[in-house]
Amino acid sequence: MLHVLVIGQAWPEPRSSAVGGHMMQILESFLARSWRITFASTTEPAEHKADLSALGITELALAGDHASIAHLLTEQAPDLVLFDRFEMEEQFGTIVARHCPNALRVLETSDLQSLREARHQLLRRRLIEGLDPNDFRALFNTSGPELFRQMAPSALAQRELAAIYRCDLSLIISDVETDLLVNGFGVPDYLLHWCPLMLDPAAQTLRPFAEREHIVTIGNFRHAPNWDAVLWMKHNLWPMIRRHLPGAQLHIYGAYASPKALALHNPDEGFHLLGWAEDALQVMSNARLCLAPLRFGAGIKGKLADAMLCGTPSVTTPIGAEAMHGALPWPGAVAGTAEALAKACVRLYSDQAAWQQAQAACAPLLKTRYDRNRHAWALTERIEHSLAHLDEQRLYNFTGAMLRRR
Incomplete structure (x- = not known):
């Protein structure tokens, strides 16, 4: 039985963010193999923290001093450190390598932060230059080489890539990001493992068109792409939709809404800031449509996966849909301008046949891209294979060996 030590940047909050949900899916994959798990973090538990102990996972408060960490590592003697x-690899990687040299070092990236930041900078540049605030097709079509040129000089990208090289395996949630790392930055593919969201099939009985109402969006307000999307909806997109759907209501849910966000609440405009959703899937199941007009970001989007699980058609941008559907049809609409997004919302909200066609695309997409059993098996098999060939893998990761000598 393998012993896994997870060093968490924060305690998992699966009902607050896709990041927390993905971590829980990884932990559940390990538990299915009867691996023993210890989760340690230097942060205080937040309000919506998952109860790991109820799953049989040991929870430890991690002290920041090296003597305490060295004692913990010696005492735990993990086979795998996640x-x-x-940032956690930067802080603890050296001491883990010193005290647990034979432990497999795995990095959960969640998404490429440097890609998200590069896209944010490109968006800011467009807005500063005063370009059309409703047409972002050129931004969304930024090529891989252009993204590489934007990312490569940044300290964030250099830190992120260095951590990937220093680890034995990195979990990449987006196959688009895998392609960027391999073909843009030259990272060897044996250091990477595609690990998307691992989801159960959609419910067999889905609420029909006539029993649903309103448009919903869900997202943690501390995540900059979500806040940017709320502002774009408020000032540009929602007024266009309301002109054609005067009775429609937009319900915006998310953890950690600030007073600044809550101040946007305006029932007269059908614009409702509703804070944290106790049951995000129930909220999504009641809605006729999910709207996610993301102008920048990375990874894959939990809100859109939740929409698929609930059979709720979604309208999003190419950033929102990136790496989420492969060659399969999107269960809703993808567009790069505010006008096209609004038009798609109006059509899907009003046209029952189009809505049903979009709903029917959810289940095949979930099965093909996000099957929990298949991805959990692939993840644990890859880890066991890496452990069995660890010396050979480290020999060929010469760049990582150099970086570990810091």
Whole structure:
């Protein structure tokens, strides 16, 4: 039985963010193999923290001093150390390598932060230049080489890539990001493992068109792409939709809404800021449509996966849909301008046949891209294979060996 030590940047909050949900899916994959898990973090538990102990996972408060960490590592003697995002590898990677040299070092990236930041900078540049605030097709079509040129000089990308090289295996949630790392930055593919969201099939009985109402969006307000999307909806997109659907209501849910966000609440405009959703899937199941007009970001989007699980058609941008559907049809609409997004919302909200066609696309997409059993098996098999060939893999990761000599 393998012993896994997770060093968490924060305690998992699966009902607050896709990041927390993905971590829980990884932990559940390990538990299915009867691996023993210890989860340690230097942060205080937040309000919506998952009860790991109820799953048989040991929870430890991690002290920040090296003597305490060295004692913990010696006492735990893990076979595998999972770093929850690259900052944890930066902080604890050296001491883990010193005290647990034979432990497999795995990095959960969640998404490429440097890609998200590069896209944010490109968006800011467009807005500063005063370009059309409703047409972002050129931004969304930024090529891989252009993204590489934007990312490569940044300290964030250099830190993130260094952590990937120093680890034995990095979990990449987006196959688009895998392609960027391999073909843009030259990272060897044996250091990477595609690990998307691992989901159960959609419910067999889905609420029909006539029993649903309103448009919903869900997202943690601390996540900059979500806040940007709320502002774009408020000032540009929602007024266009309301002109054609005067009775429609937009319900915006998310953890950690600030007073600044809550101040946007305006029932007269049908614009409702409703804070944290106790049951996000129930909220999504009641809605006729999910709207996610993301102008920048990375990874794959939990809100859109939740929409598929609930059979709720979604309208989003190419950033929102990126790496989520492969060659399969999107269960809703993808567009790069506010006008096209609004038009798609109006059509799907009003046209029952189009809505039903979009709903029917949810289940095949979930099965093909996000099957829990298949991805959980692939993840644990890859880890066991890496452990069995660890010396050979480290020999060929010469760049990682150099970086570990810092």
